[in-house]
Amino acid sequence: MKIIWTLMLCVLLALGATGCGGGDTPPTSSQVVVSLPEGTYGMGESAEELDTRVTLRQYVEEAGSDTAQPAEGHIFLLLEFRIDNLRDTELPVSTLLSFEGRVDGQAVSPSTDALSARGSHSTLNGTVPVDGGIVGVVGFEVPQDWQVFQVDFHPEVTKSDCISFAVAKNA
Numbered sequence: 001m002k003i004i005w006t007l008m009l010c011v012l013l014a015l016g017a018t019g020c021g022g023g024d025t026p027p028t029s030s031q032v033v034v035s036l037p038e039g040t041y042g043m044g045e046s047a048e049e050l051d052t053r054v055t056l057r058q059y060v061e062e063a064g065s066d067t068a069q070p071a072e073g074h075i076f077l078l079l080e081f082r083i084d085n086l087r088d089t090e091l092p093v094s095t096l097l098s099f100e101g102r103v104d105g106q107a108v109s110p111s112t113d114a115l116s117a118r119g120s121h122s123t124l125n126g127t128v129p130v131d132g133g134i135v136g137v138v139g140f141e142v143p144q145d146w147q148v149f150q151v152d153f154h155p156e157v158t159k160s161d162c163i164s165f166a167v168a169k170n171a
Contacts, residue, residue, distance in 0.1 A: 037150055040166035047163045051087035052155040056080075056165040057135070059149075068113035070141045076114035077103075077142045079151055079167070081124060084133040091128040095138045097157045098124070102150045103142045114139025 041047045046055040062076040063069075070076055085091040095115065101108045115123055117139065124136035142149065147169055152162040 037148070037164070037166050040150060040164040042165070043167055045165075047165075048086070049161055049163045050155040050159070051085070052091060052163075053084040053086055054153050054155075054163050054165075055082045056151075056167070057082055059167050062114070062117040062119075062139075065117040068116040070113070073144055074141050075144050076111065076117045076139050077146070077149060078114060078118055078121065078137045078139045079149075079165075080121065080135065080137045081153070082133055082135045083124065083128055083153075085128040085130060088130055090130060091155065092157075093124050093126060093128060093134070094157065095124050095136075098154050099138045100152045100154075100162075101140045103140070103146050104148055108140050108142065111139050111141045114141055 041056065043056050043058065046053055048054075057080045059080070060078045062078060064076060068076075083091070083093060095110050096112075099110050101110065115137070118137050122134070122136040124134065124138055126134065128134050138151070140149070140151075148166060149169075150164060150166040152164050154160075154162045
């Protein structure tokens with residue numbers, strides 16, 4: 001009789017131990033892996049095109065400011081870039097003409113309202129001198145639940161050449 005109880009106890013302990021293992025659990029929202037579009041650069045990476053070096057330094061989500069608020073269910077997404085001019089002529093840059101965005105695959109234009117929420121950050125409007133650089137932000141209005149944002153920078157607004165960057169929320 002002791003042998004039967006001992007065997008039953010061993011079986012119960014073995015079953016209990018397997019239930020304590022991690023096992024396969026479905027991913028939670030914080031574990032979901034979002035892949036960035038192919039051919040894009042990520043945060044902190046530098047890319048060169050048409051004698052222009054561009055680096056996406058960081059992004060910040062803003063709820064708005066006293067002067068501008070996003071639509072309900074939206075936020076302002078501010079992306080900070082460093083743009084270095086490697087050519088022998090000045091480089092004009094415009095937040096409205098040099099940048100295009102896509103949030104989760106949907107086209108979105110730069111937002112002048114988002115730029116009003118930029119705080120102390122400079123915009124990317126102006127001329128980059130020969131062998132010089134500028135740091136500033138471009139802003140977009142996006143849904144609060146965005147997952148992947150892709151932004152294209154056109155070193156020359158009259159050409160189709162661009163440098164693409166992408167960021168994944170909470171990545």
